[in-house]
Amino acid sequence: MRRGEKSGLFVGAFLQVPRGVRRNGPLSAVALPDPDAAQRSLHSPKRTIETDVCVVGGGVVGVAHALAARRRGLGVVLLEQEARAHGASVRHSGHLFFTALAGAGTDAGPLAARELWLELARRAGTPAGTDGTIILAHSREELEVMQAVAGEHPGRARMLTRREATTLLPAAGERITGALFGLMDLLVDPRTITAALTRLLAKDAQARVEFRAHVHALGGGVVEAGPLSVRAGNVIVCPGAYDHGLLAALPAGEELVSETVQMLRLAGLRRLGPAITTGIALLEHPVFANAPGAEALRARLELEHPAAVEHGVAPLLAPLAGGGLIVSQARSGGRGRAPFRAERLDALLLEATRALLGCDLEVRERWTLRVLRDPADSGAEQDFHIRAPESGVRVVRALSQRALALCHWQAEKTLGELLDAPAPARPPVPPVLTVTDLRAHADAFRSRPGRSV
Numbered sequence: 001m002r003r004g005e006k007s008g009l010f011v012g013a014f015l016q017v018p019r020g021v022r023r024n025g026p027l028s029a030v031a032l033p034d035p036d037a038a039q040r041s042l043h044s045p046k047r048t049i050e051t052d053v054c055v056v057g058g059g060v061v062g063v064a065h066a067l068a069a070r071r072r073g074l075g076v077v078l079l080e081q082e083a084r085a086h087g088a089s090v091r092h093s094g095h096l097f098f099t100a101l102a103g104a105g106t107d108a109g110p111l112a113a114r115e116l117w118l119e120l121a122r123r124a125g126t127p128a129g130t131d132g133t134i135i136l137a138h139s140r141e142e143l144e145v146m147q148a149v150a151g152e153h154p155g156r157a158r159m160l161t162r163r164e165a166t167t168l169l170p171a172a173g174e175r176i177t178g179a180l181f182g183l184m185d186l187l188v189d190p191r192t193i194t195a196a197l198t199r200l201l202a203k204d205a206q207a208r209v210e211f212r213a214h215v216h217a218l219g220g221g222v223v224e225a226g227p228l229s230v231r232a233g234n235v236i237v238c239p240g241a242y243d244h245g246l247l248a249a250l251p252a253g254e255e256l257v258s259e260t261v262q263m264l265r266l267a268g269l270r271r272l273g274p275a276i277t278t279g280i281a282l283l284e285h286p287v288f289a290n291a292p293g294a295e296a297l298r299a300r301l302e303l304e305h306p307a308a309v310e311h312g313v314a315p316l317l318a319p320l321a322g323g324g325l326i327v328s329q330a331r332s333g334g335r336g337r338a339p340f341r342a343e344r345l346d347a348l349l350l351e352a353t354r355a356l357l358g359c360d361l362e363v364r365e366r367w368t369l370r371v372l373r374d375p376a377d378s379g380a381e382q383d384f385h386i387r388a389p390e391s392g393v394r395v396v397r398a399l400s401q402r403a404l405a406l407c408h409w410q411a412e413k414t415l416g417e418l419l420d421a422p423a424p425a426r427p428p429v430p431p432v433l434t435v436t437d438l439r440a441h442a443d444a445f446r447s448r449p450g451r452s453v
C-alpha cells in the first residue's frame with residue numbers, strides 16, 4: 001500500500017483529486033520492478049482516480065504527452081503495462097536528426113522540438129549530446145542531394161570538403177567525396193532517457209505514474225487497468241507497436257502495418273562525438289529523398305548496393321556516452337513480426353559499418369524493433385499517426401525514425417488540439433463506497449430487478 005492511502009477508505013473507494021492528482025509517496029510509481037505486483041493486483045481492491053489527463057503507454061511518446069500536460073498545469077496519470085518502458089523507446093539509437101526535419105513544413109516545429117529536448121534532457125539530468133551528425137558522401141549524386149538540403153537551411157547544416165571530412169573520420173578513406181555536417185542534431189542515451197524523463201514526471205506532485213497497469217478498456221472518459229479506474233477529462237493513448245488488443249477495440253481501427261528492424265551495439269571504439277551516417281540512409285528521410293538529385297542517387301545506390309537498398313540497410317552510427325556505438329538499421333523484410341533475425345542483414349550492416357570505421361568490430365548486443373508503417377503513406381512522410389476514436393481521446397503512434405526527435409513537439413500539438421476542442425461530457429461520479437468488494441458485489445446483485453440473493 002502506498003504511503004498516505006488508508007485501506008478502509010481505499011476499498012472500492014473513489015479517490016477524487018481535483019485539478020491534478022495527489023501524490024502518495026515520493027517517486028512511488030517508479031519503484032524498482034516488483035515481480036509479485038501482477039499477482040497481487042488480481043486481489044487488489046478497486047480504486048478510482050480522477051485527473052485531467054490520462055496517458056496510456058509509458059514509452060517516450062506517452063511520457064512526452066504527460067510532461068506536456070504538466071506544462072499546461074494539468075494533473076496527469078500515466079499508465080504503463082510493464083514494469084518499465086520496453087518498446088521502441090529503449091531500442092532506438094537516440095539520434096535526434098533535426099537535419100532530416102529541416103524542410104518539413106514550417107520551420108517552427110523542428111526548432112521548437114529541439115529546444116524542448118535540450119531543456120527536458122537537462123532537467124532530467126541526462127543532457128543531450130550536441131555534436132551533430134556527419135553524413136558522408138561517396139558519390140557526386142550523394143553530394144548533390146546534400147548540397148540541395150544544406151543550401152535551403154544554411155544555419156543548420158553545412159557542407160564539408162573531402163579533406164575536412166576525412167580529417168574528422170580518417171578511416172572513411174579514399175572514396176569520400178565530401179560530407180554534410182548537421183549542426184543541430186542531438187544525441188540522447190537510448191537506454192536511459194525514457195526512464196530519466198519518467199522520473200522527472202514522477203517527481204512532480206501533480207503527476208502520477210503507475211507501472212504494471214495494463215489498460216484493457218477505455219471509453220466515456222474512464223480508463224480501466226485491472227483494479228484501477230482513471231476518470232479523466234482527456235485520454236491520450238500512446239501504445240507504440242506493442243499494444244495487445246486495446247486499439248482493436250477502439251473505433252479508431254487498426255490501419256497500420258508493422259515491420260521488424262534489426263539493430264546492433266558495438267563495443268568501445270570511441271566516446272561520443274558526432275553521429276555518422278552515409279548517403280544510403282538519406283533515402284529513409286523525405287527531406288533528402290525528395291530533394292533535387294534524389295532519383296539519380298537512388299538509381300546509383302540500387303546499382304551499386306542492391307541488397308542494402310532492398311533491405312533498407314542504412315547504417316547510422318550513434319555513439320553512447322559510456323562508450324560503444326549503436327548501429328541501426330536493417331529491415332528484416334516482410335510484414336508483421338519476424339520471428340527470427342536474419343544473420344545476412346546483420347552481416348550487411350556490419351560490412352557497411354566496417355567500411356566507415358575501417359577497423360574490426362565487436363558486437364555486444366543484437367536486438368529487433370517493431371516499427372509501424374501507414375500503408376496509405378507511400379512516401380513515409382508522416383512522423384505520427386493520430387486518431388480520435390471519440391471526443392476527448394487521441395491515439396498517437398510514432399511512424400518514423402524522426403518521431404523521437406519530434407515527440408515533445410507532437411505532444412504540444414496533441415494537447416493543443418484536445419484542449420481547443422469542446423470538452424467531452426464527464427461520466428457521473430459514483431458515490432464513495434466504504435464497503436468491501438464482496439459486499440459491493442452482493443449489493444449489485446440485489447439491485448438487479450427480479451433477482452434475489
Ligand SMILES: Cc1cc2nc3c(=O)[nH]c(=O)nc-3n(C[C@H](O)[C@H](O)[C@H](O)COP(=O)(O)OP(=O)(O)OC[C@H]3O[C@@H](n4cnc5c(N)ncnc54)[C@H](O)[C@@H]3O)c2cc1C
Binds near residue numbers: 092244400
Ligand atoms: C530502427 C529505429 C530506430 C529509431 N531510432 C530513432 C532515432 O534515433 N531518433 C528518432 O527520432 N526516432 C527514432 N526511432 C523512432 C522512435 O524510437 C520511436 O518512434 C519511439 O521510441 C516510439 O515511442 P512510443 O512511446 O510510441 O512507443 P513504445 O516505446 O513502444 O512505448 C509504448 C508503451 O505503451 C505500453 N502499452 C501498450 N499498450 C498498453 C496498454 N494497453 N496498457 C498500458 N500500456 C500499454 C507498452 O508497454 C510500451 O511501453 C527509431 C525507430 C526505429 C524503427
